[in-house]
Amino acid sequence: MKDHKSEPWLPAAQAVDEPVAPGVVRRVLAYGPDAMCVENRFETGGVGAMHSHPHTQISYVVSGRFRFTIGDETREVGPGDTLLKEHGVPHGCVCLESGVLLDFFTPMREDFV
Template identity: 60%
Template sequence: MDVTNFCFSKDNELEDLGGGVSRRMAVYADNAMVVEVHFEEGAVGAVHSHPHEQISYVVSGAFEFQIGDETKIVRAGDTTYKQPNIPHGAKCLEKGMLLDFFTPHREDFVK
C-alpha cells in the first residue's frame, strides 16, 4: 500500500450507503484508518461487531449509541470507544457527521 502524508477530501468521493448514511475515506495505512460518516436525521447504523478497535468522534449532530449493554446519547465534541468484537450501533437524532478511527484499517472499506 502506498502511504501518503496528505489526503484531500476532493480526492475521495462520498459513498452513499443507503438509508441516509454515506461515508468518505479520509486516510488509511496498514495500522490505522479514518473515515467520515454522514447521517441524515433518523438514519440508523445497524448493530454489528468487527475485530477492529474503533473510536468515533462526533463532529456534528446527536446520536443514540448502543455499545454492548449500554445506550447513551452523544453530541458534537463527544467520543465513543468500541473494543474489538463488541456489538454496537447508532441512531442519528440530529443530522450529523462522525469521524471513525479504526485500528487496524478495515479491508472491507478499501476498494
C-alpha cells in the same frame, strides 16, 4: 475510487462519497495498514446497524445528535463526545439530528477499500 493507502496527503476533493445505508454516507479518508480515518455523514433518522468487527474503533462526534448502543449500554451523544468500541463488541446508532462522525480504526478496515 483511487486507492490512497499510505499516501501522506489526501485532499478533501479526492475523498469519495459512498452511500452505505439510507441517510448514511461514508468517506474513507487517510489510512495505512495500522490505522484508518473515516467520515460518516448522517441524515436525521439514519441508522448505523448493530454490528461488530475485529477492529478497535474510536468515534468522534463532530456535529449532530446520536443514540448509540455499545454492548448492553445505550446513551445519547453530541458534538465533542468520543466513544470507544473494542474489537468484537456489538455497537450501532440512530441519528437523532443530522450530523457527522469521524471514525478511527486500528488496524485499517480492508472491507472499506
